[in-house]
Amino acid sequence: MREAIATLSSADRVESPFGALDFFDGVPTPETVTTIYDALDLMRGIEVFLNAVPGASLVAMRRGLRSVGITSPNVVGYTEPRANSGSLFLTPNTETTYGTTMLDLRAWGPTVIEAPPESLCVVDDFWFRYVADMGIAGPDRGKGGSYLFLPPGYDGEVPDGYFSYRCPTFANWVVLRALGGVPAMKQTRIYPLAEADSPAENVFINIADAVFNTIHANDFSFYEEVDELVQEEPVEALDAERAGQLAAIGIVKGQPFAPDDRMRAVLDNAARIGGGMARAIAYTPRDPGAVLYGSWKNAFVGGNHEFLRNGARLLDARTQFHYLATVITPAMAHAQIGAGSAYAYTVHDVNGDLLNGAKTYRLHVDPDPPAKNFWAVDVYDTQTRSLIQVASTIYPALASNSGTLQGNDDGSYDLYFGPAAPEGMESNWVETIPGKSWFQLFRLYGPLEPWFDQTWKLNEFEPID
Template sequence: MAIDGAPGAGLTTEQLAEEVTHLATPDLLKTPFGDFEFFDGVPKAESVPSIYDALDLLRGIDAFLTAVPGASLVAMRRGLRSAGVDAPDKIGFTDPRANSGSMFLTPNTETTYGTTFLDLKAWGPTVIEAPPQSLCVVDDFWFRYVADMGIAGPDKGAGGKYLFLPPGYDGERPGGYFTYESPTYANWVVLRALGGVPAMKQTRIYPLAEADAPRENTFINIAAVLQNTVHANDFSFFEEVAQLVAEEPVTALDPERAGTLAAIGIAHGGPFEPDEHRRALLDEAARTGAAMSRALVFAPRDPGAYFWEGSSWKNAFVGGSYEFLRNGARNLDARTQFHYFATVITPAMAHAQVGAGSAYAYTAEDADGQVLDGSATYSLRIPADPPAKNFWAVDLYDTQTRSLLQSTAYPALASLSGTVQAEDDGSYVLWFSPTAPEGKESNWIPTIPGKSWFPMVRLYGPLEPWFDKTWTLPELVKES
């Protein structure tokens, strides 16, 4: 039997009128995009184009901030192709190590890299034979984690055969492989072999169809080949993203981000051909998005981006999640922060373990909170007993390109080199200036007058004092 409830008292006429004020749009609305005019909530004809311009600008900014990961890998592939790494069986490597000649997002100068791109559309199922004692990662074309190989992977550093399947694959899955299915056809492969170049050259990449007689691989030393692997900050950014969307299946991207891109004209199965008016709006959106990304990198407002209270030293992986998740939600600012100035997504980087992997800290300001100036002289004290099982290093980067500062081929200092001099108390005082302070040449990295720069401190095999924060980095001190 249904029981009807007694009606409530409802709102008074005055209360209802007050509620309407919360629902209504005034006839003249002043916004950051200009004044919009309405007649009783209906936009006037002369305001409609401005409103849609504002919407396109907002969509474009959002698209920039959310699509940075994909654009970054489109630019990476383009740069590698220009260096001759234009097929999966061609592997680029840096001998002896990465240098400042080309533009790569924050590489280190301490280890030898190897890299290529898989093409699962052209090759189908593809095998990678990872070398022993290596640290190798595969990320999809939207820069999402697919697999670790080597020490952090299931072969545990013994070396192993990995099979990568294209999206939607429903064919044979033979045994004897560590098997992964990627959401995208293109996949970025990053190789680091602890045995250096000879060990790197033990890598093999070939189609599964050739498993009985694998092809030979070509290894190309890209260390001295000038290339740009960094995405654009103007309208051409969206052309990079459009290329990715056109190549990959609809299922490669979640509907929400795909919808954001479609709203500005980037959709699967159709050309990206904005008219001149929308092109100008998207150029402004890209430049604005880049400005916001730089704030997220160099001056994040999330307290979790800082290692120690009151310190300027920042964490590249805010929250320690390789998926940038926090309390079940995507940390959008953290994702943009990382991808705007760094590369490689793997749990091993995002959440280092005691004695394994590596830890990173960076800053772009001195002890007074001022932006670092390449014309000035700064010092940084690395306290005694740096908590690194293997070694520590400091690399300098260009704030514009987020690539190695081109003040010298290797703008870095590392304890591994054996040339950095310690103080009597076991600490290390490092110097940064256009010319070396007298007697400090062994502990000096040159900077460039008229340019800013930022350092990144790396601890390889971070130890407990790093994690419990009993060892901390002091601020950079401006000496002159």
């Protein structure tokens, strides 16, 4: 019995990362109670940061889009000729033209999207969960089709003739990509179902050269972004566990989020610590499934767009992806031979050192890169996770379909990254910034079997000065 009591008892003093915790016969002293609740608030604030990044990301996305005039579902922003480094987006590519808008099912009710043929389009809900693919990866199989998105709790008639989806949230993010470029993308129609007989024309805005921010905060205002989402969307839109974490720090639907000075300071600290943890998870993940080989990382751990493995949510994997990237779809998590795209990234060189903008590196791409369409390397700022901003170009990327890349006689390529181009290799070079780190995504469009069976592998970045 004494041994049992010993295992159940508290010592008079427990050392902790938050300071010493003192007890009188198992009862915490008043000073310790204060320390413990400060610690709990900090821990829960960090948990909210790590677990609510997906939602905060789309709140920031909507805010950024609204700032350039995308204020209604019938207004579509697009990037012509393609995205560049002027704005802050999480890891966009510079090789394809995109279109985007936000659905507002609260204002519009059931909403129709007519997807253009030969397109790759995605709808995600406001918590950044997958709702639907349209186009090649969707049920229309690239022939073009009419999709109907129903708001939460909708109990009205669902007409025939549409691919219909029930959305957990009223706000939903729409991403459009048409293989026929901007003219094909402008065939997209978005309108309320109630106006199906005579829909208004859509408005298309070229946002390629606009300067705006779509990335969530890493300080106290992160929690204000999350509160905006919680106040707008149904309670049922979020699982009870994450809703409980939010409630523990004062974010509750129908109630003002008004932390006192102490709690505000705790949450500001929690966001900064959480942001640091997210960076560790993103840049140096410890899940073996995040390692492709060598220093190269896989952004979709487990190959599942819901970040599930054996019925368990991979919390770090969800944070890893959403801290670096946007767009959730099974088509990204389950790339198929010759279709979709595959990704790999690293922040380290062949020696395991962080990539340094003051140094020059060579990436040797072996012959016959396994891409049906083309491959590309885009370079990003490790702070913003957006395209790196350099003086030499607004398109900090190298792509096999650019028409300017120099190949070697054996079909291989030598790519260079550094503050100055090696002589004669300007077309194969991306500028980096001394005093800053950087990372990149290697993308294969239409990955082929050697990528999946790893009979073809990426080499490491080699410092050459």
